[in-house]
Amino acid sequence: xxxxxxxxxxxxxxxxxxxxxxxxxxxxxxxxxxxxxxxxxxxxxxxxxxxxxxxxxxxxxxxxxxxxxxxxxxxxxxxxxxxx
Amino acid sequence: xxxxxxxxxxxxxxxxxxxxxxxxxxxxxxxxxxxxxxxxxxxxxxxxxxxxxxxxxxxxxxxxxxxxxxxxxxxxxxxxxxxxxxxxxxxxxxxxxxxxxxxxxxxxxxxxxxxxxxxxxxxxxxxxxxxxxxxxxxxxxxxxxxxxxxx
Numbered sequence: 001x002x003x004x005x006x007x008x009x010x011x012x013x014x015x016x017x018x019x020x021x022x023x024x025x026x027x028x029x030x031x032x033x034x035x036x037x038x039x040x041x042x043x044x045x046x047x048x049x050x051x052x053x054x055x056x057x058x059x060x061x062x063x064x065x066x067x068x069x070x071x072x073x074x075x076x077x078x079x080x081x082x083x084x
Numbered sequence: 085x086x087x088x089x090x091x092x093x094x095x096x097x098x099x100x101x102x103x104x105x106x107x108x109x110x111x112x113x114x115x116x117x118x119x120x121x122x123x124x125x126x127x128x129x130x131x132x133x134x135x136x137x138x139x140x141x142x143x144x145x146x147x148x149x150x151x152x153x154x155x156x157x158x159x160x161x162x163x164x165x166x167x168x169x170x171x172x173x174x175x176x177x178x179x180x181x182x183x184x185x186x187x188x189x190x191x192x193x194x195x196x197x198x199x200x201x202x203x204x205x206x207x208x209x210x211x212x213x214x215x216x217x218x219x220x221x222x223x224x225x226x227x228x229x230x231x232x233x234x235x
Contacts, residue, residue, distance in 0.1 A: 008136055008208035009220045057206070060141035076138060076206075080223035083135070083166065083207025084119055084178055084198055 001071060002033070006047075007078035010054065013047040023071060030056045031065030033075065048077075055080055086150030086162040090142050092169040095179055104163045104181050111161070111183035115194030119178040121171045125211035125219065135168045135177065138206035142166075145205040149197060153182065157193040160184035164197065166207065196234050203231040 005018045027036045034056075038048035048054065056063045057076040069075065087104075101114060121133050150162040163181040171177060180197045184190040209221040 005138070007138055007206070008210070057138070057141060060138070060144055062204075076141070078138070078206065079208065079220065081203065081206050082209045082221045082223055083137070083205050084202035084227075 002069065003074045004037075005074065005076040007076065009079055010047055010077050014043060023069065028068055029065060030058065030063050030067045030069065030075065033069060034065070034077070053079060086147065086154055086164070088143060088146035088150050088162075088164045088166075090137060090139075090146070090166050090168055092167060094167070094176060095165045097176075097179060100163060100165060100179055100181060104161060104183050110159075110185060111190075112185045113183070113187040113190040115180075115182040115184065115187075115190035115192075117178075117180040117194050117198045118176055119198070121173045121175050121177055123173040125213070125221070128213050130173060130211045131214050132170055132172050132212040133177075134170050134210040134212065136208045136210070137166075137168045141206050146201070149200045149204060152200070153193045153197050156196070157182070157184060157189040160189055160193050162193065162197065164201070166201070166205070168207070199227070199230040199234060202227045 002021050002023050003018065004021060006014050011017050024036060027033050034048055034051050037044045054077050058067050059074050097118060105111060124130060146164055150164055153162050154160055161183045165179040167177055180194050182190050182193040184193060210218055211221060212218050
């Protein structure tokens with residue numbers, strides 16, 4: 001099981017701020033998770049249509065597409081940050 | 085030890101400086117940056133701005149950035165307060181304070197902190213316009229370049 005969190009326009013497009021998913025054996029990295037989510041349904045497909053616009057964090061640390069996932073991880077997806 | 089806070093409430097810069105210098109014996113200078121909500125987004129007047137963040141990760145990221153500044157410009161002491169929620173033009177968004185022995189490290193560390201904070205802390209700004217429409221602020225390439233110059 002993975003806990004997924006969404007922020008900013010990604011949260012708005014998906015329609016909720018978090019969900020839990022059972023990790024498929026074919027999904028081992030953040031990049032693979034993004035492709036798996038995009039293929040899941042039209043809502044996720046539209047939200048993840050441009051992966052280059054999306055950043056990720058695993059267990060509250062910024063993570064790239066090659067970052068490996070483990071059961072129980074908290075994975076967040078969001079646009080590039082704009083604070084300050 | 086660096087102090088970082090994420091809060092909806094406004095902050096009082098004078099009171100924050102007093103809290104910082106109360107713990108910074110020997111400081112010869114205080115560097116200060118205050119970010120304020122602008123009145124326009126692109127070429128349109130904005131009525132409000134909403135700041136969203138990632139609770140937990142935000143505080144962690146701010147602490148990492150603040151401790152990095154204290155390590156690079158040792159000895160110095162950092163205080164960062166960042167607001168979230170709905171803010172209107174003219175309201176303060178963020179406060180960065182650095183107490184250091186001299187002006188150069190105080191100002192350099194302040195500049196470093198705001199550059200890194202803009203690109204490495206999970207906040208997102210949404211602008212609200214007079215006609216009721218909204219737009220998420222897009223990250224700017226010059227902010228990434230400003231952060232990159234610090235390595």
